[in-house]
Amino acid sequence: MRPRTASRWLLGGLLTLALAAPWLVPAYRTQISFLWVMIIFALTWDTLGGQMGYNSFGNVVFFGVGMYACAVVQRDAGLEYFPALFLGMAVAAALAVALAAVLGSGLLGLRGQYFAIATLGLGFAAGEFASGWDFIGAGSGMVTPLYPGEVGGRESFFYYLLLALTVTTFLVLRRLYSGRFGLAINAIRDDEDKAEAMGLHTTRYKTTAWCVSATFLGLTGAAVGNLIGFIDPRDVAFAGPTFGVWMVLMAILGGKGTLWGPVLGAAVFHVTQELFWTYLLGWQRVALGLLILAIVLFFPVGILGWARERWPERFGHTVDERPEPAEGGS
Amino acid sequence: MTAILEVERVRKTFGGVVANDDITLAVPAGKIVGLIGPNGSGKTTLFHSIVGYHLIDAGSVRFDGREISGLRVPRIARRGLLRTFQQTRIYGKMTCLENMLISAPQRERSWLSILRRPPAADEAKAEDLLEFVGLYAKRRLRAGDLSFGQQKLLEFGMALMNEPRMLLLDEPTAGINPTLIKALMHRLRRVNEELAITLFVIEHNMSVIMNLAEYIYCLAHGELLAEGRPEEIRADQRVIDAYLGAH
Ligand SMILES: Nc1ncnc2c1ncn2[C@@H]1O[C@H](COP(=O)(O)OP(=O)(O)OP(=O)(O)O)[C@@H](O)[C@H]1O
Ligand SMILES: [Mg+2]
Numbered sequence: 001m002r003p004r005t006a007s008r009w010l011l012g013g014l015l016t017l018a019l020a021a022p023w024l025v026p027a028y029r030t031q032i033s034f035l036w037v038m039i040i041f042a043l044t045w046d047t048l049g050g051q052m053g054y055n056s057f058g059n060v061v062f063f064g065v066g067m068y069a070c071a072v073v074q075r076d077a078g079l080e081y082f083p084a085l086f087l088g089m090a091v092a093a094a095l096a097v098a099l100a101a102v103l104g105s106g107l108l109g110l111r112g113q114y115f116a117i118a119t120l121g122l123g124f125a126a127g128e129f130a131s132g133w134d135f136i137g138a139g140s141g142m143v144t145p146l147y148p149g150e151v152g153g154r155e156s157f158f159y160y161l162l163l164a165l166t167v168t169t170f171l172v173l174r175r176l177y178s179g180r181f182g183l184a185i186n187a188i189r190d191d192e193d194k195a196e197a198m199g200l201h202t203t204r205y206k207t208t209a210w211c212v213s214a215t216f217l218g219l220t221g222a223a224v225g226n227l228i229g230f231i232d233p234r235d236v237a238f239a240g241p242t243f244g245v246w247m248v249l250m251a252i253l254g255g256k257g258t259l260w261g262p263v264l265g266a267a268v269f270h271v272t273q274e275l276f277w278t279y280l281l282g283w284q285r286v287a288l289g290l291l292i293l294a295i296v297l298f299f300p301v302g303i304l305g306w307a308r309e310r311w312p313e314r315f316g317h318t319v320d321e322r323p324e325p326a327e328g329g330s
Numbered sequence: 331m332t333a334i335l336e337v338e339r340v341r342k343t344f345g346g347v348v349a350n351d352d353i354t355l356a357v358p359a360g361k362i363v364g365l366i367g368p369n370g371s372g373k374t375t376l377f378h379s380i381v382g383y384h385l386i387d388a389g390s391v392r393f394d395g396r397e398i399s400g401l402r403v404p405r406i407a408r409r410g411l412l413r414t415f416q417q418t419r420i421y422g423k424m425t426c427l428e429n430m431l432i433s434a435p436q437r438e439r440s441w442l443s444i445l446r447r448p449p450a451a452d453e454a455k456a457e458d459l460l461e462f463v464g465l466y467a468k469r470r471l472r473a474g475d476l477s478f479g480q481q482k483l484l485e486f487g488m489a490l491m492n493e494p495r496m497l498l499l500d501e502p503t504a505g506i507n508p509t510l511i512k513a514l515m516h517r518l519r520r521v522n523e524e525l526a527i528t529l530f531v532i533e534h535n536m537s538v539i540m541n542l543a544e545y546i547y548c549l550a551h552g553e554l555l556a557e558g559r560p561e562e563i564r565a566d567q568r569v570i571d572a573y574l575g576a577h
Contacts, residue, residue: 179447183424183432190421197381197415198492199407199436257423317425318470 018163022156029155031274033227036162038270040169040220041243042250042262044213047173049248050256051182052209053189054108054115058122059217060244064237065099066092066218067225068130071142074226081148089222096218097211104207111192123240130233142231158227165223169216174259176212185209189257253295255304264303334359334496334528335380335411340389340399342372342379349375351552353389357496362522362529364543366536366563368573372552373532374416377498381413382406393496408436410495414502416532418481422474426465426484429473430456433488456491462517463487479506483514490521496528497521503535511535515542536574540564548573 022029041063048054070088077084107118131139147154176182184205187195195202225231235242246269254265272291276284299306308315333356342350349372357363365373379386382403391399393411421429431448434455460466463483468476473484482505489497502518503511515538521527533539539546540560548556548563550572556563563569 176445179445180432181445183428183448186424186428187421187432190423191419194415194419194421195432196403197383197407197413197419198433198488199404199412200432201404201436312472316470317472317475319467 015167022159026152029159030227033155033159033162035267035270036159036166037220037224038246038250038266039166039263040162040216041247042254042266043169043173044216045247046251046256046258046262047185047209047213050251050258050261051177051189052185052206053192054206055113055248056119056210057116057240057244057248058103058119059213059247060123060238060240061103061126062096062100062214062217063221063224063243064123064126064130064233064239066096066221067231067237068136068142068221069095069218070222071144071225071231072136074145075142081145084145085222085226089219092218092222093215094218096214096221100210100214101207104210105203108203108206108210123238123244127234127238127240130238136233137231139233141233141236142225144226144229144231147226154227158223161223162220162227165216165219170259170263172212172216177259181205181208186257249292249295252302253299255302255306255308258302258304258308261302261304268303332359333357334394335530336390336392337376337380338390338392340376340379340391341387342375342384343387348552350379350386353549353552353554355547355554355557357528357530358545359528360522360526361545362518362531362543364539364546364560365530365532365549366534366539366546366573367549367555371549373549374500375552376549377413377500377532380498381411404436407492407494410493411498412489412492412494412496413498414485414489414500416500416504418478418485418505420473420476420481420484420488422472424473425470426460426473426476427453427456427469429484429488430460430469430491433491435493459487459490462490464513479510482506486514486517490525490527494527496530499529499531501532501534503533503538511538518542 018032021032025032041059045056045059048056048059069092070085073088073091074084077087079087103122107115110118130136136142147157149157184195184200187200188202188205192202221237225237228236231237250265250269251262252265253269254263255261269291273288276287276291280287301309312318335357337353337355340350340353341348353376365376367373378384379399380391382398382401382405386399389399390397393406393409398406398409398411421432424432431452434448434452457466457469460469463486465476465480465484465487468480473481476484482502486499486502499518503514506514518529518531519542522529531539531543533542540563543560546558546560546563547554548566548569555572556566556569558566564574
């Protein structure tokens with residue numbers, strides 16, 4: 001039970017730090033809020049991409065749909081700020097899940113790279129669609145309602161909201177991965193034909209997995225729209241070339257198919273990227289490109305993946321040295 | 331003697347290649363039946379036709395008296411008709427124990443049950459079966475790191491974990507070393523007798539199949555060439571010409 005205790009301490013320590021951060025470094029609240037967003041991005045991408053072996057380049061769609069859904073509810077429901085926000089978040093999650101179920105029934109029948117290619121167009125198509133729809137502001141986007149509290153209250157509120165979402169995402173996924181669900185999607189990743197031959201309800205697992213991702217992405221989108229205060233269809237909501245690609249990179253950097261890998265990857269990526277923005281003004285895109293190249297070249301299995309290959313016994317892959325129970329029957 | 335599996339006039343073609351032509355056979359419940367034939371004679375294709383891996387061009391397949399041709403692979407598997415692969419297939423990045431756990435039967439599981447942890451009973455059963463196939467000490471290793479022969483044994487254990495009523499085994503002894511083959515045969519017999527699992531076995535190793543099976547079907551060029559008890563098959567001139575003679 002030692003790795004579990006260690007994991008609990010790590011989680012507790014990080015959580016304490018995260019809770020105290022707005023007092024310790026108030027100026028960085030928004031940057032750290034985006035760290036939480038990045039962690040959710042990487043974690044939810046990894047559910048399909050890492051744990052199930054289905055590389056999705058379209059997950060950003062659920063984020064954008066959640067963002068718009070919440071903003072529309074806030075604009076049209078005629079409620080006070082907080083009731084409208086929470087109703088909006090519920091609608092955001094529901095719409096994102098519904099979309100995942102529909103898209104999943106169409107796309108999750110595709111295998112391997114065909115699925116990846118099919119999802120590639122999703123973010124782009126959604127961005128184009130949103131820029132043409134007047135109901136949600138078309139190309140000029142939407143403005144989310146003004147936060148009612150004192151100055152600076154908005155940053156703190158959304159900081160804690162996103163932190164809570166991150167922790168929930170992490171805990172829910174940890175619970176799911178430790179049960180039949182985790183085993184089933186890993187089996188689908190390793191050999192889907194075999195999983196079918198063994199009678200697994202593969203379609204059911206695949207669709208559920210995407211719906212779980214979509215739930216958290218939808219909720220996150222709803223919160224981020226309000227944190228930024230302005231929704232642009234292509235650069236914020238359906239930002240495929242940035243958010244959409246970063247999701248993939250962060251999960252790969254930290255280690256696909258592990259629980260902590262995406263968290264680690266998101267942290268390293270976000271901090272590096274913030275430093276680039278601060279110190280390499282004008283060159284930050286070049287530096288980002290080089291960073292991506294370095295990730296793919298030097299960490300093809302990610303930081304945790306590399307560690308697992310190096311020290312397999314630390315990850316529990318050991319031959320049992322204890323005397324075997326008497327060979328049964330033969 | 332009731333047949334658990336009935337194949338009737340099954341035909342399967344791939345473009346111009348007739349891989350299965352007008353094949354009719356029956357496997358009685360509780361028995362061990364063999365399927366032999368030269369390379370490319372259509373044995374694996376017949377397994378695929380039975381378990382719904384591809385649609386057949388004509389004919390019918392009945393399992394337990396019910397038509398199953400046209401059903402998809404997972405449905406047929408959940409009814410208790412399971413196959414192993416000639417090119418052994420396991421979940422390479424998962425541990426042996428995890429491979430076993432996810433192979434537990436899926437029959438009555440509701441949608442919500444996918445959130446559950448595997449019950450402790452499953453874990454105990456998985457360990458028992460790993461011990462049965464001789465892989466207990468390796469249970470925490472990744473299945474992909476096992477040798478080919480060990481993977482074959484693991485795949486057999488996974489099939490048992492699924493509690494099938496009938497198992498189609500595609501060359502279970504291929505790649506297993508001669509000393510282990512005896513133990514494997516012994517296990518196959520125990521599975522058949524004690525767990526009452528009907529076995530339908532493709533095998534190139536003649537001494538294995540002649541010893542194991544009570545009845546044997548022989549294919550050649552996609553057609554049923556002969557059938558009979560092992561001693562009849564061994565003496566059949568057509569079988570000797572098409573297959574055994576070449577050995
Ligand atoms: N998917 C496919 N597409 C085209 N041809 C196929 C396909 N599967 C099998 N065949 C052909 O069908 C014939 C029978 O193949 P099958 O694999 O059933 O033989 P087999 O009896 O299992 O042989 P072996 O003993 O070598 O395993 C072969 O000629 C093969 O080339
Ligand atoms: Mg074959």
